[in-house]
Amino acid sequence: MSLSNVKCTVDNCRYWQNENCQATAIEVNVDEGGKRAQNSKQTQCHTFEQK
Numbered sequence: 001m002s003l004s005n006v007k008c009t010v011d012n013c014r015y016w017q018n019e020n021c022q023a024t025a026i027e028v029n030v031d032e033g034g035k036r037a038q039n040s041k042q043t044q045c046h047t048f049e050q051k
């Protein structure tokens, strides 16, 4: 079962469909490592797989 209500704009990901994520779970990390981000631009989805 996919996650509900996870909006995503990365349309070349294999889990992406119609502006939503169809993965069963996602992992999001801070860009430069560590556990603290200053803003949303410093985070990214590591579940991404290119189509």
Ligand code: SF4
Pocket (backbone or CB within 6 Å): 006, 007, 008, 009, 010, 013, 014, 015, 016, 017, 020, 021, 022, 023, 026, 045, 046, 047, 048, 049
């Ligand atoms: S896995 Fe990540 S990048 Fe891919 S559709 Fe889901 S949220 Fe977007």
